[in-house]
Amino acid sequence: xxxxAAAPLxxxxxxQTKSELLIRWRVPAxxxxxxxxxxxxxxxxxxxxxxxxxxxxxxxxxxLLASFxxxxxxxxxxxxxxxxxxxxxxxxxxxxxxxxxxxPYVFMLAKVLTALLxxxxxxxxxxxxxxxxxxIRETPIIWATVIARLLAGSLxxxxxxxxxxxWSGPNAAxxxxxxxxxxxxxxxxxxxxxxxxxxxxxxxxxxxxxxxYAQLGWSAIGAGHESLGVSLVWLGGYSALFLxxxxxxxxxxxxxxxx
Amino acid sequence: xxxxxxxxxxxxxxxxxxxxxxxxxxxxxxxxxxxxGELVALLGPNGAGKTTSIALMLGLRQPTGGQALLFGxxxxxxxxxxxxxxxxxxxxxxxxLTVRELVDLFRAYYPSPLPADRAIALAxxxxxxxxxxxxxxxxxxxxxYFALAVxxxxxxxxxxxxxxxxxxxxxxxxxxxxxxxxxxxxTIVLTTHYLEExxxxxxxxxxxxxxxxxxxxxPREIKARIPSKRVNFRAESAVGDATFQGLPVQNLExxxxxxxxxxxxxxxxxxxxxxxxxxVRDLEVTGxxxxxxxxxxTKRG
Numbered sequence: 001x002x003x004x005a006a007a008p009l010x011x012x013x014x015x016q017t018k019s020e021l022l023i024r025w026r027v028p029a030x031x032x033x034x035x036x037x038x039x040x041x042x043x044x045x046x047x048x049x050x051x052x053x054x055x056x057x058x059x060x061x062x063x064l065l066a067s068f069x070x071x072x073x074x075x076x077x078x079x080x081x082x083x084x085x086x087x088x089x090x091x092x093x094x095x096x097x098x099x100x101x102x103x104p105y106v107f108m109l110a111k112v113l114t115a116l117l118x119x120x121x122x123x124x125x126x127x128x129x130x131x132x133x134x135x136i137r138e139t140p141i142i143w144a145t146v147i148a149r150l151l152a153g154s155l156x157x158x159x160x161x162x163x164x165x166x167w168s169g170p171n172a173a174x175x176x177x178x179x180x181x182x183x184x185x186x187x188x189x190x191x192x193x194x195x196x197x198x199x200x201x202x203x204x205x206x207x208x209x210x211x212x213y214a215q216l217g218w219s220a221i222g223a224g225h226e227s228l229g230v231s232l233v234w235l236g237g238y239s240a241l242f243l244x245x246x247x248x249x250x251x252x253x254x255x256x257x258x259x
Numbered sequence: 260x261x262x263x264x265x266x267x268x269x270x271x272x273x274x275x276x277x278x279x280x281x282x283x284x285x286x287x288x289x290x291x292x293x294x295x296g297e298l299v300a301l302l303g304p305n306g307a308g309k310t311t312s313i314a315l316m317l318g319l320r321q322p323t324g325g326q327a328l329l330f331g332x333x334x335x336x337x338x339x340x341x342x343x344x345x346x347x348x349x350x351x352x353x354x355x356l357t358v359r360e361l362v363d364l365f366r367a368y369y370p371s372p373l374p375a376d377r378a379i380a381l382a383x384x385x386x387x388x389x390x391x392x393x394x395x396x397x398x399x400x401x402x403x404y405f406a407l408a409v410x411x412x413x414x415x416x417x418x419x420x421x422x423x424x425x426x427x428x429x430x431x432x433x434x435x436x437x438x439x440x441x442x443x444x445x446t447i448v449l450t451t452h453y454l455e456e457x458x459x460x461x462x463x464x465x466x467x468x469x470x471x472x473x474x475x476x477x478p479r480e481i482k483a484r485i486p487s488k489r490v491n492f493r494a495e496s497a498v499g500d501a502t503f504q505g506l507p508v509q510n511l512e513x514x515x516x517x518x519x520x521x522x523x524x525x526x527x528x529x530x531x532x533x534x535x536x537x538x539v540r541d542l543e544v545t546g547x548x549x550x551x552x553x554x555x556x557t558k559r560g
Contacts, residue, residue: 004370006341015367023355091351096407099317099347099417101340101368259321 012102016110024080024118029174033079034118038072038126045191050134058223061136063193066146066217069123071190073150074210076119077157078164078181079174081111085165086173089253098258112158116151123147142221149216156209156235159242166249184210209238269294270330270415270446271316277324278311278470285311287470288325293448295414298441300457301450302481303467309450310348312467313419316448317345330415341370344408346401346418354393358384358403361392362410369411378410381440383432397424405433415446422456434460458482486510486521489545490528493517495538506531 024030046068050061088094097107127143130136160180168176185191187201188210194202205211212234218224219231271293278286286308293299301309314320315327318334329339352361362379366372373381379388382402387395392403401424408416421437422430437460441447451457457464458478466474466481474481486509494502494516503511503520506528512519522528525544532539 005338007368007370011367015364019353019356019360019364022360023353026355088353091353092349093351093353095319095347096345096350096352096404099319099340099343099345099350100365101337101343101411103337258319 006101009103009106012106013110013113016102016106017113020110020114021117024084024114029083030080030118034072034076035122035125038068038075038122039129041071041191042068042126042130046130047134050130050136054223058221059136059138060193061130061134062138062142062221063218063223065127065130065134065136066221066223067190067193067214069126069146069150070210070214070217071185072122072126073119073154074157074181074185074213076115076122077154078161078177080115080118081158081161082164082168082177083170083173084111085162086168086170089165090170094257115158115161116154119151119154120147123150138221145220146217149220150213153213153216153231153235156213156238156242159239159246160209162246163242163249166246166253184208187211188214190214209235209242212238269328270297271448272328272331273312273315273325274327275325276312276315276322276327278308278315278320279323285470286315286322289315289467289470289472291465291472291475293446295446296441296444297463298437298447298461299449299463299465300461301448301465301467302452302454302457303450304452307468308470309452309467310419311470313347313417313448313450317343317417319347341368341411342414344411344413344416346404346408346416346421348419348423350404352392352403352407354391357389357391358395358406359388361403362406365407366410369413371412373410373412375410378406381409381436382406383429383436398426398429401425402429402433405436409436409440413445415448416440418447418449420450420452422451422453454482454485483523486523487546488522488525489543490520490522490525491518491541491543491545492539493541495540496536498537502532502535502537503528 024034042064046061046064050064052060054060054063098104124147127147164173164176164180187197188194188205188208189197190210194205212226212231215224215226215231216228219228224231269292271291273289273291276286276289277284289308289312291312301312303309311320315322316329316334318327318329327334329336330342332339334340356364358379359375362375366375366378372378379385382405384399384402384406387399392400395403401421405418405421408418416437418437422433425433434456437447437449441460449460461478464474464476464478464481465472474484497516498513498518500511500513506522507524508520508522508528510519510521520528529539529542
């Protein structure tokens, strides 16, 4: 009997993803921030006006659920990868992983799968909260569209998270992630609708990744400001930019540690 | 069990391997072949280049000169990695998973792993199997890394300073496991700066200092070459290098009447001195520390 030369990649991927899920679940900095914070923000900013409708008949509650949903998914990606990767570099987990038979791309893929599952959970909890507590009604198809689009469109934030994770140290990463992601979300109208923000922010917003990302959800409930194609082009561009940055910082790290 | 893949190749092959970090050349041309089933200790003082040599063997570092092969393949090749278990210095693991969860995770990386219980038992961690890695003591953490190295049932084990931070009891247990794995046919490469540990375990000791191999022999031969005792005394009359002519001494230092030397046979030296009429006062004979012993090896080499 001959033994196979290496373990099946799928078995590695499943085991790695299971471990990543357990870790994320057990670290409150991730689980609470990822799952609870969007609901808390929505309770403060969204619930009081959730029953209103705009002049063109769009439910403000649904609009804000889409906004906070966009915030929630970006949050999972930027914090999860940013702080997670920086921490692992600080703890030198990468060194043992590098010496193991686990290919680096399986390691990365498991992180992405875990983040997507967490983002899905965050969206289900947030939207469920809005439906049950806020009495916000849309058809299941619309909610499913919002969820699917926000998950599929999250690539720029995966790139941004990896870039922060490979660029900053474990102590700086939370500050860097906050300093980048919170203003980005605010200025894109994710917390307060754009129409109520100062004019100069309304002028900046159309250049921000989170603005075009939120359009994916807003347009699903009939409140988008641009066509899906335009959103996708912007998101594709930002994905390329952030992934290129992430790759650059990753390679810098590779050279320093493993060259 | 060896499959066709690299069946003819040795486990480790360094050919004139060099590694430069900026201004410092940590490894300066190492030639080393380690065959299947060998238990080799890389011995040397801190900073000698042992860890860098292991990193070259495993592809964690790329040589700046020469070549490194693992099972006849590029060390980064997954087929080569799948035949190796590794315990590194300066590496970490998440603190949020339990010992058993981590062992199960690492088992999934290998084609035909050991049962988790067996790996945990080899590391003597049965009582801590359900504890999160973050709650383990330093010595327990070392044992966890040992469990992660062996759990894939690999053909070759690379253990960089495996017993650092362990108390006497657990150190004995881990050394026992290493010996048992060797007896079962595993190839084992370990680094240590304890001559005693290398002597106890290894079939072959490779002494590395300043990035070069200065000795590669059996423990018995190495011990014969390394002076094991330090002798200090005050001579009652003037002495010089000539006084010690033909005696088994190394690193002889004479300042005024104070004499310091290293020797494997202090009794022979002292008897000869008495016969030559040298009065000896304030005599001290102590075990030489390894750093000193290496110095003498380097000087001879």
